[in-house]
Amino acid sequence: MVQLGTRGVVYRGGTSRALLVRAEDLPTRNKGELEQWLLAVYGSPDARQIDGVGGADVLTSKFGYVGASSRPDADVDYTFAQIGIDEPMVDWSIMCGNVLSSIAPYAIDEGLVPAVEPVTVVRVHNTNTGKVIVARVEVSGGRPKTAGTTHIDGVPGTGSPILLDFKDAAGAKTGKLLPTGNRRDQAHVPGVGLVEYSVVDIAGMQVFVSAKDFGLTGSEDPAEIEKIPEVGRKLEFLRGKVAVDLGFATSIETAWDESPMTPFSIVVGAPMDWRLYGSNEPRPADSCDLAARCVFNGQVHKAFPGTGAVPVAVAAALEGTVVHDIVRPEAGDSGIYRVGHPGGTLSVEVELSESGSRVDVVRASLIRTARRIFEGTVFAEPSRLPWAGEQSHVVNESGHHAQ
Template sequence: MAQLPQIKIPATYMRGGTSKGVFFRLQDLPEAAQRPGAARDALLMRVIGSPDPYGKQIDGMGGATSSTSKTVIISRSSRPDHDVDYLFGQVSIDQAFVDWSGNCGNLSAAVGPFAISAGLLDASRVPRDGIAIVRIWQANIGKTIIAHVPMMNGAVQETGDFELDGVTFPAAEVPLEFIDPAADEEGAGGAMFPTGNLVDDLEVPGVGTLKATMINAGIPTIFVDAEAIGYKGTELQNAINGDAKALAMFETIRAHGALRMGLIEHLDEIATRQHTPKVAFVAKPVDYVASSGKPVRAGDVDLLVRAMSMGKLHHAMMGTAAVAIGTAAAIAGTLVNQAAGGGARESVRFGHPSGTLRVGAQASLKDGEWVVTKAMMSRSARVLMEGWVRVPPLG
């Protein structure tokens, strides 16, 4: 039987924040994959190396973690006052699907640099030196992100001395503004607090009734108290990711929280919605040692947060979950705010498994509902490799 050669597709492999993924210009994808649907999903899964029953993604570009099983499609934007459209696909590692239900806040930091380098911005908007303001339409959730990309001698500046816990080497800082980040998820009505409450009693079979703050900001997130589920908030990945009982508990919490938030109609739908919502647990500050061996002192942070991503404890913190943390911390009465000591605040520094992160948010009460005008944080990004990614012919 004659064998066909592999397909070559222009692509760029980039790190953004504490994640990395394969970036494409929409126009470079095969015609059938330029539209949403089965052909696009099949292509991206094959690029990443999924589904892989071995859970390694050896035959693809993925790294077999939630932070490295990611794809991004960028195109010029047809929307007023925006430069590019950004579509994010979280590729399942062991199952045959791509989750399009949310954004990746970490890779958001790489969108602006990629768009500039790929020639997707009008030249008039890109200074030779200084800061390029890239107006990004996040197509998954229908929100605006503003990236401040440093430029030097007409090119994106990637090197620098900005340090980000969870990333080994320093790089150039890319500040991000998430405008009106309350997630406009279908079924959630666009409300920041879809249940109407800052704290709910969430009944979880086999676990009990937990106090929970369920928020749509950055990404739909369910916050619970660490102590209520038997943790301290200082845990690193090994304490949870090797515990099958713990992972099952978190997935049960996630399923019942998603149902209460209106993100799913039936519990069994959660199996094909791995990316959203997230589950996180919070605690008051105490001393601990980060995964790098770096000590984190209680006095250095306002609270501790650990978050689950695609069934595992994240090695640092998802960027979108950081937006949810910053937003919830700004609203007195939420579990996040309580863990941070209560009161009004516009920024918070929290401890995560890899260290600390500061995020800001501006929230206010209008007509009886909480709104957030924007959330801010800094990340870094750089190109790891560029050229072509190759995949066998599909169908």
């Protein structure tokens, strides 16, 4: 049998990279079969992902498919999947805010949304969460601009700004901005003791803890944290407990298998000098309003997820949360919260409206850049696709064929 080929485009969105495919070009709509195809395409499970397009990093083992919107208040549907690297896992529970920044320019490039100069507004319906995020893309000559003066930490050079507004993405996973009903909760973590934490759900659901409770500062290099496996285990215990309490897992022991990415664990600390991951470039404490590290199953995000930055900024603005206790007090004066992460600083603009116990998000926006890197045909080995059978030469519905 020949290899199964599917048309796709590789985009860098924010600090992530993903293979994007039009919904009509998917080789199958069966979820189980699609997961087998994704694992084959990305070369998983394998620590190097040497036999696929994955880059052996959580930031590059990402996938999305895009199609016409299924609802009247959006222009396109976007479905995201996080692909496991050294384990056969495909997680559909999150949206990935960085990859989200590539969806609007992709939709314009693919003709799914008409280009309007100078700025095209694209309403993206994320099917993972059921939320609509509004993206504003600069357009020139009928195409999304890539050149510009906007620099985002974690990405070399500069590009054209893409503004993402997440204000309508509150309650993305639970329907509530504060899933537990509280701004702060407590749990007993073996080896740590009683730990205070806050859970915020906007763009994604995250559990926030003070870094010092786990013997950290929040400004460590990712490798430093990953070398202390007991820290990862303790954080995973707490994350697992939250997942169980909110109905995403049946037990703490099985939480990673049942809900690996919901919630993330994010440790936060007071601003302090740190060095950037990879380059070792120094950054002064006054260039951020708080330090944060995103940890999942002992691994540390080498930059910071957009779906983590939005809730951390909202938590920083919300009095009574663990994050609000730590953030630089004057940060709220401008409404912009600067999150210090391994790759640099990520700024989020937040405005909240509070009435009694009710909290509404008026604004939650950040700026990213994106770039189309490659387009062509991605091939999957048919021996890994038992469902393909003799149909493996039929590539997709748009008529592209395997070689």
